[in-house]
Amino acid sequence: MEHITLLLAIVIVTALVFDFTNGFHDTANAMATTISTGALKPKTAVAMSAVLNLVGAFLSVEVAKTISSGLVDESGISPEVIFAALVGAILWNLATWLVGLPSSSSHALMGGLIGATVASVGFGGVNGGVVVTKVLIPAVAAPLVAGLAAMLATRLTYRLGRKTDEKATAKGYRAGQIASAGLVSLAHGTNDAQKTMGIITLALVAGNVIAPGSNPPLWVIVSAGVAIALGTYLGGWRIIRTMGKGLTDLQPQQGFAAQTSAASVILASSNLGFSLSTTHSCSGAVMGAGLGRKGGVVRWSTATRMFVAWGLTLPAAGLVAAGSEYVTKQGDWGVAAVAVFLVAACTAIWFISRRQVVDHTNVNDVDADGTDERAGVVTTAIAAVTPPPAGDIKATIPAPAEPEPARPATV
Numbered sequence: 405m406e407h408i409t410l411l412l413a414i415v416i417v418t419a420l421v422f423d424f425t426n427g428f429h430d431t432a433n434a435m436a437t438t439i440s441t442g443a444l445k446p447k448t449a450v451a452m453s454a455v456l457n458l459v460g461a462f463l464s465v466e467v468a469k470t471i472s473s474g475l476v477d478e479s480g481i482s483p484e485v486i487f488a489a490l491v492g493a494i495l496w497n498l499a500t501w502l503v504g505l506p507s508s509s510s511h512a513l514m515g516g517l518i519g520a521t522v523a524s525v526g527f528g529g530v531n532g533g534v535v536v537t538k539v540l541i542p543a544v545a546a547p548l549v550a551g552l553a554a555m556l557a558t559r560l561t562y563r564l565g566r567k568t569d570e571k572a573t574a575k576g577y578r579a580g581q582i583a584s585a586g587l588v589s590l591a592h593g594t595n596d597a598q599k600t601m602g603i604i605t606l607a608l609v610a611g612n613v614i615a616p617g618s619n620p621p622l623w624v625i626v627s628a629g630v631a632i633a634l635g636t637y638l639g640g641w642r643i644i645r646t647m648g649k650g651l652t653d654l655q656p657q658q659g660f661a662a663q664t665s666a667a668s669v670i671l672a673s674s675n676l677g678f679s680l681s682t683t684h685s686c687s688g689a690v691m692g693a694g695l696g697r698k699g700g701v702v703r704w705s706t707a708t709r710m711f712v713a714w715g716l717t718l719p720a721a722g723l724v725a726a727g728s729e730y731v732t733k734q735g736d737w738g739v740a741a742v743a744v745f746l747v748a749a750c751t752a753i754w755f756i757s758r759r760q761v762v763d764h765t766n767v768n769d770v771d772a773d774g775t776d777e778r779a780g781v782v783t784t785a786i787a788a789v790t791p792p793p794a795g796d797i798k799a800t801i802p803a804p805a806e807p808e809p810a811r812p813a814t815v
Contacts (some may be wrong), residue, residue: 411739412611415483416604418490418746420631423600425497426509427457427635430596432647433506433666433686434588437659437693439767440648443578444585446641446764452582453589454637460593461601461629475514475539476521476606477529484732484739485520486607491746492516492725498753500713504642504650504762507713508681512721513599514539519722523729542673543681543714547688550669554689557661558696565657577656584663589636591670592682593629600628641762647687649768650706652694662686662693684714 408416434456435449444452493509493516500507514535521529565573601620604627608614614621620628648654654662666689670682687710694702728745731738 408608408613409483409611411483411487412607412613414739414743415487415490415607418487418494419600419604419607420627422490422494422497422509422513422603423597423628423631424635425494425501426596426600427454427632428638428640429497429501429509429635429643430592430682431636431638431640432643433682434585434592434663436644436647436686437654437662437690438581438585439644441578441581441654441656441659443581443656443659446644446767449585450637450764452586453592454633456586456589457593457597457636458629458633460590460595461597461625461632463590463594475531475534476517477525477531481521481529481606481610482524483607483610485524485729486517486603486610487739488520488523488729488732488742489513489516489725490603491728491742492519492721492723494746495724495749496717496721498750500717501640501642502753502757504646505710505713506643506647506683506687507710507717508543508683510596510599510681510683511539511543511714511717513603515718515721516725517603518718519725520729522722523726524733543684546669546673546681546684547691549688550666550685551688551692551695553665553668554658554662554692555696557665558658558693561657561661562697574656577660580660581656581663584660584667587667588663588670588682588686591667593632595670595673595682597628597632600631601625604628641764641767642757645762645767645769646706646710647690650703651687651690651710652702654690654693655697658693658697661696662689665689665692 431450431453434453435444438444439446439449490513493512496507496512496515497509518530518535561577598620601624604624605614605618605620608621608624609616609618652658663686666682666686669685669689673685691702691707728742731742
C-alpha cells in the first residue's frame with residue numbers, strides 16, 4: 405500500500421462510497437418481503453442482512469475477477485477513468501433511491517465503467533463479448549428465471565399446504581422467510597460486494613500497485629465487505645417500501661418462495677462468475693410470487709417504471725461517467741472539479757429526500773401514488789387460468805359490481 409498515490413486513494417475511497425450506496429440501495433432485495441409480511445421487525449431485518457452481507461463478501465472472488473480483468477482492457481485504463489465510472493454509478497444509485505425505484509447497482513457500475521472507458525480510449529477498450537455473455541444476457545435471464553421459479557414454488561407451496569391450518573402454516577413460513585432472507589443477504593455479499601473489490605483491484609492494476617490478473621488483496625476484501633454491510637444496516641427504506649408493498653401484496657408463503665428462488669439464482673450466478681444484478685433477480689421473484697397465488701395482484705404501473713429504470717441504467721450511468729472522464733482528462737483541476745460536483749450532487753439529493761422521510765417507522769405504509777392499483781389485464785388473465793389452491797384463498801382481484809335493481813315503472 406506504500407505505492408498508493410493521492411489520486412489512487414481518492415479512487416479507492418470513492419469506490420467504497422459506491423459500495424456503501426450499493427448496500428442501502430439493495431437492502432430491499434433481501435429484506436423487503438420479510439419486512440412487509442411481518443416476519444421480522446424492520447431494524448432487526450437490516451441488522452441481520454448487514455452481518456450476512458459481510459460474511460458473504462469472503463466466500464468467493466469470481467465476480468471480482470470478471471470486473472477487474474474481463475469487462476474492459478486493463479492496459480488502457482487509468483485511475484481517472486475508474487474515478488469517472490464511479491461518479492456515474494453513485495449518482496444513478498442515489499437518483500433511483502430518491503424516487504424509490506429498485507434499479508441495478510451492478511449495472512450502474514458496469515455502465516459507468518463502459519462509458520468512462522469509451523470516453524478515454526474508444527470502444528476498442530471494452531470487451532464486447534464479456535459484456536454480452538456475462539452482463540446483458542444474465543440481466544434479461546435473471547428476472548425471468550427467478551420469476552418463473554418463484555411462481556411455480558408459490559403454487560407448489562399453496563398446494564402442499566392445502567389441508568393445513570392457514571394461521572399455523574403462516575407462522576412456519578415466516579420462520580422460513582427469515583432463513584431464506586438470510587440466504588439472499590449472504591448471496592448478495594458474494595455477488596455485489598465483489599463488484600467493488602473488482603473495481604478497486606482494477607484501480608490498483610491501473611496504478612501499477614499490483615500485477616494484472618491478481619486476486620483482490622485481503623484489505624480490499626475486508627474494506628468492501630464492511631462498506632456494503634454499513635450501507636445495508638442503514639436500510640434503503642424507500643426501495644424497501646416499493647419492493648415490499650409497491651409491486652404486489654405478499655403472504656408469508658409467497659415471500660418464502662420469492663426469496664428462496666432469488667437466492668438460488670444469485671448463488672448459482674456467483675459460482676459461474678456472472679456479474680448478475682441481485683435487484684433483477686429479487687424483483688422478478690417478487691412478481692413471480694405475486695402471479696403464483698390465485699387472485700394475486702401485480703401492480704404493472706410500478707413494474708413498468710421499474711423496467712424503464714432498468715433499461716436506462718447502463719446508458720445513463722455511462723453518459724455521466726463519460727462526461728466526468730472528459731473533465732478529469734484536463735488534469736488535477738478536472739479531478740477536483742468532478743469531486744466537488746459529486747459531493748454537491750449527493751448533498752442536494754439528500755436534502756431533497758428529507759422533504760418526505762421514509763424510515764423503519766413508516767416503511768410498510770401504502771403510498772397514495774397508485775400502489776393500491778387494481779389488477780391489470782395480465783394479472784387477470786393469468787389468474788383466470790390458474791387452478792385455485794385447495795383451501796379458501798381469498799382473492800384480491802375485485803369482483804364485478806352487482807347490477808342495480810330494476811326500478812318500478814312510473815305511470
